[in-house]
Amino acid sequence: MDSVGRVRSVTIRDVARAAQVSPATVSRVMNRQSTVDAELVRRVQQAAASLGYHPSAVAQGLARGRTGLIAILVPDLGNPMFQSVLRGISRAAGAEGYRVLVSDSHEMPLEEPLLARETRLRTDGLVLCAPRAHDDELAALAERLNPFVLVNRHVAGLDVPTVSVDYAAGMRAVVAHLAGLGHRHVAYLAGPMASVSNRQRLDSLHESVQGRLELSVRECGSMQQDGYDAAGGALEDGATAIIGYNDLVALGALARLQAAGVEVPERVSVVGFDDIPFARYANPMLTTVAVPQEELGREAWERLSAVLRGEDPPADVCFTPRLEVRSTTGVVRTDTL
Amino acid sequence: MDSVGRVRSVTIRDVARAAQVSPATVSRVMNRQSTVDAELVRRVQQAAASLGYHPSAVAQGLARGRTGLIAILVPDLGNPMFQSVLRGISRAAGAEGYRVLVSDSHEMPLEEPLLARETRLRTDGLVLCAPRAHDDELAALAERLNPFVLVNRHVAGLDVPTVSVDYAAGMRAVVAHLAGLGHRHVAYLAGPMASVSNRQRLDSLHESVQGRLELSVRECGSMQQDGYDAAGGALEDGATAIIGYNDLVALGALARLQAAGVEVPERVSVVGFDDIPFARYANPMLTTVAVPQEELGREAWERLSAVLRGEDPPADVCFTPRLEVRSTTGVVRTDTL
DNA sequence: TTGTAGGCGTTATCAT
DNA sequence: ATGATAACGCCTACAA
Numbered sequence: 001m002d003s004v005g006r007v008r009s010v011t012i013r014d015v016a017r018a019a020q021v022s023p024a025t026v027s028r029v030m031n032r033q034s035t036v037d038a039e040l041v042r043r044v045q046q047a048a049a050s051l052g053y054h055p056s057a058v059a060q061g062l063a064r065g066r067t068g069l070i071a072i073l074v075p076d077l078g079n080p081m082f083q084s085v086l087r088g089i090s091r092a093a094g095a096e097g098y099r100v101l102v103s104d105s106h107e108m109p110l111e112e113p114l115l116a117r118e119t120r121l122r123t124d125g126l127v128l129c130a131p132r133a134h135d136d137e138l139a140a141l142a143e144r145l146n147p148f149v150l151v152n153r154h155v156a157g158l159d160v161p162t163v164s165v166d167y168a169a170g171m172r173a174v175v176a177h178l179a180g181l182g183h184r185h186v187a188y189l190a191g192p193m194a195s196v197s198n199r200q201r202l203d204s205l206h207e208s209v210q211g212r213l214e215l216s217v218r219e220c221g222s223m224q225q226d227g228y229d230a231a232g233g234a235l236e237d238g239a240t241a242i243i244g245y246n247d248l249v250a251l252g253a254l255a256r257l258q259a260a261g262v263e264v265p266e267r268v269s270v271v272g273f274d275d276i277p278f279a280r281y282a283n284p285m286l287t288t289v290a291v292p293q294e295e296l297g298r299e300a301w302e303r304l305s306a307v308l309r310g311e312d313p314p315a316d317v318c319f320t321p322r323l324e325v326r327s328t329t330g331v332v333r334t335d336t337l
Numbered sequence: 338m339d340s341v342g343r344v345r346s347v348t349i350r351d352v353a354r355a356a357q358v359s360p361a362t363v364s365r366v367m368n369r370q371s372t373v374d375a376e377l378v379r380r381v382q383q384a385a386a387s388l389g390y391h392p393s394a395v396a397q398g399l400a401r402g403r404t405g406l407i408a409i410l411v412p413d414l415g416n417p418m419f420q421s422v423l424r425g426i427s428r429a430a431g432a433e434g435y436r437v438l439v440s441d442s443h444e445m446p447l448e449e450p451l452l453a454r455e456t457r458l459r460t461d462g463l464v465l466c467a468p469r470a471h472d473d474e475l476a477a478l479a480e481r482l483n484p485f486v487l488v489n490r491h492v493a494g495l496d497v498p499t500v501s502v503d504y505a506a507g508m509r510a511v512v513a514h515l516a517g518l519g520h521r522h523v524a525y526l527a528g529p530m531a532s533v534s535n536r537q538r539l540d541s542l543h544e545s546v547q548g549r550l551e552l553s554v555r556e557c558g559s560m561q562q563d564g565y566d567a568a569g570g571a572l573e574d575g576a577t578a579i580i581g582y583n584d585l586v587a588l589g590a591l592a593r594l595q596a597a598g599v600e601v602p603e604r605v606s607v608v609g610f611d612d613i614p615f616a617r618y619a620n621p622m623l624t625t626v627a628v629p630q631e632e633l634g635r636e637a638w639e640r641l642s643a644v645l646r647g648e649d650p651p652a653d654v655c656f657t658p659r660l661e662v663r664s665t666t667g668v669v670r671t672d673t674l
Numbered sequence: 675t676t677g678t679a680g681g682c683g684t685t686a687t688c689a690t
Numbered sequence: 691a692t693g694a695t696a697a698c699g700c701c702t703a704c705a706a
Contacts (some may be wrong), residue, residue, distance in 0.1 A: 024342075040412060050482065054458055056399075056586075058459045061395040062393075062396055062399050067395060067459075069438070078421075078424055078614075086414065087441070090414060090439060090440075098500045099440065099459065100439055101438050102423075102425055102427060102440075103566065104431070106428075117391070118436075119436060121391055122394040122395070144389065144391075224614060228618070238358055241383075251618050254620070255617075255622075279559050280563070281589060282592075282620070283595050283620040284594075
C-alpha cells in the first residue's frame with residue numbers, strides 16, 4: 001500500500017532495478033525495439049517475468065497519447081441489431097489490438113450527447129450507432145467527438161465517415177412484394193419516433209404506397225412486446241399485411257397473430273426488418289429485409305481505424321438491403337371469412 | 338499539434354492561466370470541492386466553458402489510481418444469454434458512473450487468460466462470465482485479476498465473489514416434467530465441452546435420468562444452427578423429447594423439426610435453457626428453464642462495486658431457475674405412426 | 675547501444 | 691482559501 005492506500009503494483013523502475021538497467025531500456029524491451037543488446041533483453045525479460053510486471057495501460061495511454069480503446073454508443077443493447085453491430089466492431093477492432101467500450105443510451109436522446117462526450121474522453125475514437133440526438137446537437141459536438149464514425153445516420157452539414165443502409169430501397173422492395181401478392185392494405189408498426197431508421201422507413205413507405213396501397217400506421221416501439229401489443233390494432237384497421245419496424249416487432253406481431261388463431265400467411269402476411277438470426281428460425285420463417293449487421297460494424301471500424309492511423313478513411317458505404325422472402329408472406333385471400 | 342504530432346487539447350493549465358488561478362484551484366473546482374471562493378469558482382467555470390475544457394480521463398486515471406472502467410469477458414457476444422448479462426452489468430455499473438469494456442473470447446479457452454489480464458489492466462475490476470479456462474489456470478491468475486467476480490462458474494480453491502445458477506435443479510425439474518408427461522427417451526443436444534454450464538447440465542441430467550429415462554447425448558454447439566443440424570440425429574436415436582443445451586439450440590432444433598413436418602409437442606417435445614426473450618415468442622412457445630440473466634449481471638456488479646468501494650461483497654448468490662412450462666412440451670403419443 | 679531527463683494531464687500534500 | 695510541487699507510470703528525444 002502507498003500513502004493513498006492503494007496496492008502499489010510493480011513498475012518499470014522495479015524491473016529496471018532488478019535487471020540493473022535503466023527504465024528506458026526496460027521500456028524498449030517491452031516494446032520490442034530491436035536496438036537492445038541480447039543479453040540485456042534476457043535480463044529484462046527475466047526480471048519482468050519473475051516480478052510479474054505488466055506495463056500500466058493507463059500510464060502508457062497518458063504517455064503515448066492514445067489508449068487503444070474505442071467507444072461505441074448504441075440506443076439499446078437489448079436489440080439484436082445493435083448487438084450484431086457491436087459484435088462486428090468488437091471482432092474487427094480486437095484483431096487490431098483495440099478494445100471496445102460500450103455505452104447504452106437507453107433510447108434517451110437527451111442523454112446521448114453527454115454519454116458520447118464522456119465515453120469519447122476515455123477513448124481514441126467513437127462509433128455512433130443510429131444516434132437519436134438532433135442534427136444540430138451532433139453537429140455542435142462533432143469537433144469534440146472527433147474522430148468518430150456514424151452508423152445508420154446522416155447528419156446534415158457534417159462530413160463524417162458513415163456506413164449506412166438504404167432502408168428506402170428495402171421498403172420499396174417490401175411494398176412491391178406485398179402488392180405483387182395482391183395486398184391492398186398494409187399496416188406499419190412504427191418504431192421509436194426519435195429513431196432515424198424509423199423515419200426513413202416510414203417516409204419511404206408513404207412514398208412507395210402512393211396510389212397503390214392503403215396504409216395504416218400504428219405507433220409501436222422496438223421490442224417484441226410492442227409488436228405483440230400493436231398487432232391487434234393493425235388487424236382492426238383492416239390490413240392484410242403487417243410491416244414491422246424491425247424483426248423484433250414483426251416477430252412479436254407474429255406471436256400475437258398466432259395466439260389469436262390468425263393464420264400466417266394465409267390470412268395475414270408479416271414482414272420484418274434487419275434479418276436478425278432468429279428470423280430464419282421462426283415458425284413460419286420470417287420474411288424480412290436483410291441488413292448486413294456485422295458487416296456494418298466491420299466497415300465502421302475500417303473507417304475509424306483508418307482515421308486513427310492518420311489515413312483517409314474509405315468512402316462512405318451504403319448497403320442496399322436484400323428482401324429475404326421466406327414464409328410469412330403470401331398471396332392475399334380473396335374469400336371472406 | 339505537438340512535437341509528436343498529436344492535437345494538443347485544452348489542459349488544466351490553459352484554464353488556470355485564463356482564469357488567473359493555479360491548476361490546483363481549477364482541479365478543485367472541477368471536482369466540486371466546496372472550499373473555493375465563489376468568485377474564483379465563477380472565473381474558473383467561465384474559463385473552462387469558453388475554452389471547452391474537459392479533464393482528461395486518462396490523466397485522472399493515472400493520478401487517482403482508478404479508471405472508472407470495469408471489464409467483462411464473455412465467451413461469445415453472439416449469445417443472447419451473455420448479452421443480457423452484459424446489459425445488466427452495463428446498466429447497473431452505468432448508474433454508478435462506471436463504464437464497461439467488453440471482451441469476447443470467441444469460445445477459445447486458450448485466449449481467455451490473456452484477454453482477462455489484458456482487459457483487467459485497463460480497468461478497475463473484472464467480471465468473468467462463464468469462463469472456459471481451467472480451474473488451475475484461473476487460480477494462478479487470480480491475484481493479477483483482482484478484484485474480479487465470477488458469473489456462472491466456481492473455481493476450486495478460489496474464494497472469489499460469485500453469482501451463479503443452480504442448473505442441476507433446473508435440469509431435475511426438466512426431467513421430472515418430461516417423465517411426468519410419459520416420456521421414456523430423451524435426447525440432450527450438448528453445448529461446447531469447454532463450457533462448465535454444459536458440464537453441469539449434462540452431469541445432473543445423467544443423475545436425474547437414472548433408472549427412469551433412456552438418454553442419448555449428441556454433441557452439438559451453442560447456436561441455432563447447431564441445434565438445427567443435430568435435431569435429426571436425436572430423432573434417429575428414438576427420443577421423444579429433446580433438451581437443448583440452451584434456448585438457441587432448442588429453437589434451432591424446433592425449426593428443424595418443423596421443417597421435417599414433425600409436430601411439436603404432439604410427436605416430440607422440446608425444452609431449452611435460459612429463457613431468452615425469444616423463447617416466449619416462438620411458435621409454439623418454448624418450454625424452458627428460466628434464468629434471471631440481467632439480474633445475474635446486476636448481482637455481479639453489486640459484488641464488484643462493493644469490493645471497489647473497499648467493502649465486503651454480499652454473500653455469493655445462486656439462483657434457482659424456474660421451469661417455464663409453455664407449449665413445446667406435451668404428453669407423449671403412445672400410438673405408432 | 676544505453677542512460678538521463680523532461681513531459682503526458684491530474685491529483686494531492688504541504689506550506690502559506 | 692490558495693498555490694507550489696511532487697507524485698502517478700511510462701515514453702522518447704537527446705546526450706553520452
